[in-house]
Amino acid sequence: MNRSMYAKVIVDVPARPTNRAFDYSIPEHMRELVAVGSRVGVPFGPRTVQGFVVELHPGTQLDPSKVKPIKTAMDLQPPLTEELVKLASWISRTYLCHEVTALQAMIPGALKAKYERHVKAAEPGASGLLPLLLPGQEEILAYVRRQETVELQSLMDKFADDAGLVKGLLDEGFLVEIQMVKDRMSAKKALTVFAPEDPSQLEAWLGELPAKAAKQREVLEHFIRQPEPMKLTDLLTELNLSAGSVKALADRGWLRIEEVEVQRDPYASRTFKPTSPLPLTPEQAGVYERIRDAVLSERQRVFLLHGVTGSGKTEVYLQSIQTCLDQGREAIVLVPEIALTPQMVERFKGRFGNRVAVLHSRLSHGERYDEWRKIARREVSVVIGARSAIFAPFTKIGLIIIDEEHETTYKQEESPKYHARDVAIARAAEHGASVILGSATPSLESMYRTTNEAAAAATPERPAFELLSMPSRVEGRPLPPVRIIDMREELKSGNRSMFSRDLYKAIEERLHKKEQIVLLLNRRGYATFVMCRTCGYVADCPHCDISLTYHQSSRAIRCHYCGYAERELSLCPDCGSEHIRHFGTGTQRVEEELAKLFPGIRVIRMDVDTTTEKGSHEKWLTMFGNRQADVLLGTQMVAKGLDFPYVTLVGALAADSVLNLPDFRAAERTFQLLTQVAGRAGRHQLPGEVYVQTYTPEHYSIVSASRHDYMGFMRKEMMMRRLHNYPPFHRLVLITLSHEQVQLLIRSGEVLAARLKELAEDRRDQGGELEVLGPVASPISRIKDRYRFQCMIKYRGDQDIAQIVEQAASVLEDAVKTQKLTVSIDVDPQLLM
Numbered sequence: 001m002n003r004s005m006y007a008k009v010i011v012d013v014p015a016r017p018t019n020r021a022f023d024y025s026i027p028e029h030m031r032e033l034v035a036v037g038s039r040v041g042v043p044f045g046p047r048t049v050q051g052f053v054v055e056l057h058p059g060t061q062l063d064p065s066k067v068k069p070i071k072t073a074m075d076l077q078p079p080l081t082e083e084l085v086k087l088a089s090w091i092s093r094t095y096l097c098h099e100v101t102a103l104q105a106m107i108p109g110a111l112k113a114k115y116e117r118h119v120k121a122a123e124p125g126a127s128g129l130l131p132l133l134l135p136g137q138e139e140i141l142a143y144v145r146r147q148e149t150v151e152l153q154s155l156m157d158k159f160a161d162d163a164g165l166v167k168g169l170l171d172e173g174f175l176v177e178i179q180m181v182k183d184r185m186s187a188k189k190a191l192t193v194f195a196p197e198d199p200s201q202l203e204a205w206l207g208e209l210p211a212k213a214a215k216q217r218e219v220l221e222h223f224i225r226q227p228e229p230m231k232l233t234d235l236l237t238e239l240n241l242s243a244g245s246v247k248a249l250a251d252r253g254w255l256r257i258e259e260v261e262v263q264r265d266p267y268a269s270r271t272f273k274p275t276s277p278l279p280l281t282p283e284q285a286g287v288y289e290r291i292r293d294a295v296l297s298e299r300q301r302v303f304l305l306h307g308v309t310g311s312g313k314t315e316v317y318l319q320s321i322q323t324c325l326d327q328g329r330e331a332i333v334l335v336p337e338i339a340l341t342p343q344m345v346e347r348f349k350g351r352f353g354n355r356v357a358v359l360h361s362r363l364s365h366g367e368r369y370d371e372w373r374k375i376a377r378r379e380v381s382v383v384i385g386a387r388s389a390i391f392a393p394f395t396k397i398g399l400i401i402i403d404e405e406h407e408t409t410y411k412q413e414e415s416p417k418y419h420a421r422d423v424a425i426a427r428a429a430e431h432g433a434s435v436i437l438g439s440a441t442p443s444l445e446s447m448y449r450t451t452n453e454a455a456a457a458a459t460p461e462r463p464a465f466e467l468l469s470m471p472s473r474v475e476g477r478p479l480p481p482v483r484i485i486d487m488r489e490e491l492k493s494g495n496r497s498m499f500s501r502d503l504y505k506a507i508e509e510r511l512h513k514k515e516q517i518v519l520l521l522n523r524r525g526y527a528t529f530v531m532c533r534t535c536g537y538v539a540d541c542p543h544c545d546i547s548l549t550y551h552q553s554s555r556a557i558r559c560h561y562c563g564y565a566e567r568e569l570s571l572c573p574d575c576g577s578e579h580i581r582h583f584g585t586g587t588q589r590v591e592e593e594l595a596k597l598f599p600g601i602r603v604i605r606m607d608v609d610t611t612t613e614k615g616s617h618e619k620w621l622t623m624f625g626n627r628q629a630d631v632l633l634g635t636q637m638v639a640k641g642l643d644f645p646y647v648t649l650v651g652a653l654a655a656d657s658v659l660n661l662p663d664f665r666a667a668e669r670t671f672q673l674l675t676q677v678a679g680r681a682g683r684h685q686l687p688g689e690v691y692v693q694t695y696t697p698e699h700y701s702i703v704s705a706s707r708h709d710y711m712g713f714m715r716k717e718m719m720m721r722r723l724h725n726y727p728p729f730h731r732l733v734l735i736t737l738s739h740e741q742v743q744l745l746i747r748s749g750e751v752l753a754a755r756l757k758e759l760a761e762d763r764r765d766q767g768g769e770l771e772v773l774g775p776v777a778s779p780i781s782r783i784k785d786r787y788r789f790q791c792m793i794k795y796r797g798d799q800d801i802a803q804i805v806e807q808a809a810s811v812l813e814d815a816v817k818t819q820k821l822t823v824s825i826d827v828d829p830q831l832l833m
Ligand SMILES: Nc1ncnc2c1ncn2[C@@H]1O[C@H](COP(=O)(O)OP(=O)(O)OP(=O)(O)O)[C@@H](O)[C@H]1O
Pocket: 278, 279, 280, 281, 284, 307, 308, 309, 310, 311, 312, 313, 314, 315, 439, 440, 474, 640, 641, 642, 643, 679, 683
């Protein structure tokens, strides 16, 4: 029984002055409904907005007569747990975002507020000058009175020809506007037929039916055989009836028809072959036992599992989860982008069946909401999903697994700019849960935290990691040999093709043996721009500092940042030449060249253009798995997690494409990508082989990847990072300012940097290491007609960086408020653009 009379509410108005909880009173009749974590509609200024209840209190510090009451309680069960509410406040402090933004990130899109404008008729007497009504207005008013409240838009639509009359009624106060806060989506409902509690009744009624009511008889007989409730539509199809007969029985009061929530299950039509635990290899067993002990200890422990590709990490995950479930606890599994790895879903559903919920971005709003409700109602105990699944509203988490922990997709690029790894560790602390960070190529940040140096500096918030390793593949299968091919030499000997001679031969051989091939071409590697070959003109976005991208399918060139699009060019706008070259996505060109070189070759191309349709990934991968194609050609999405037994050749066509990006992680990303894609070859009986084509064959990231030498790469890269004060030794905060006028922007940047440098000076006097770089133009210096400038903070140790950033940013508050300057803060940024 909830006796609290006041609630502290975080309102859905993401702005600095509102980034705190406001007091509201809870009307008597809502006391049972309003709990920590529930959503409420509250008056805020002249509006009604959604808010989240974060605390309950018996009293208020404010003058009670000034405290407004909550208007609506939106949930029967709060969608957020108390733990998640607390986590939101941690996220807001750690990543410097508004608390409501963090709360919003935790609920499914379907529950995000939709504001509707409704109208109702004013109380009689309020404006009671009826004679003033214009012809036609009386009718509108009467209509609204009959409906009680009407959504404004639908009223406007209904009386579209008289929109002016409606507006007049509003202006003169005959109609009053009320704002409603609603869910964007509601649970899907279906009519369901219920038999009476006591089935012997049915037999008796059967006797009472007139002889000619054969159809009704069939329905009763059905429920005598199967008394469980049944969806009306299913019943009608099964018995081949029309609704009339069922309705007739309901009218007699013999059956009951009710609207019942149904769940949209995106995997309902799929069957998953059940699997049982495999006997573990000694390496797997050693790792599994460490994890099992940790899970049983019910303390927060973080493991970094470094297992080479094909070492059987997934089986370790599955058995660790089993341990956790046996204990009556729950597990969360994160994968980079689940739509990309249907094989993962299959493995988890195969082992745990319908105890698994799946959350990813390719589900519809409704499907996502239904999967989420299964979690909220504890109908499942395992969640597998992309980044935001880390917010699954479980209450007894025992284990959190982050597969391919080095992936950048675990960092959200828009606010809240959280990293799922850190959120996982924070949740594990609350639940006494273990975390497994698994990868064949762990990030330097995670690896660093297994070192003694990091252990010495560990805090409860940033605990040290325990390193587990699985250095060999299952069943002693070898890692495939990797050959580096120097493309400069190819060019010298007159080969201008995208394929080196050796790779060409290797492909030919596989086609002959009916084995399969994976070809990787990094998306950023090959230009997709439009260029005039006469004068060198390149089509740029008129609103952004970036070249336009050619899309062959729509014959358009468009900007990836703002969506600006124009038709493909036939003449150069600068010199009028007809020699315009449209560089299609790199993969398209490779596909064309493959077809030319190997007539009849069957190629599946996976890239942004071929995978927009829902379920397309799955379709392509199933086809490839069924050996309906010889080549799987694609961008990064073919590099990860795939496990196909007939793949014996992997080719990386442009290994250095990532190396040339202006990012201190370029070498790390190159090493990761090459190692991952090489790992797709020879995972089963057939031995594999890998070719890496590059213009910089001597670079240590490429050499180490070719030797499967993670440790060698890591040591070298650590040295470079230490030398240049980059993560993991120093941490970064990136502050990006943007504005339409470059002058104002430069001035703001300088003011900010000056203040930051002052504060850094103070810190250094107290012994803190802190360096401020900038302001400089961002690598992408303009997006959507707004110029961009950035400052970077590099710091070391466990400093309260939030305080400094907030203090410094406050010097820009005026410009933000009055001049539309935007300030975006990224703590531990993954992309430096
Ligand atoms: N104990 C075992 N006995 C037999 N086969 C196993 C065992 N463990 C795993 N496997 C098989 O070995 C193959 C590789 O395992 P898995 O895909 O889990 O590797 P991984 O470490 O996740 O690799 P990657 O990092 O490349 O995704 C799979 O086909 C899996 O079914």
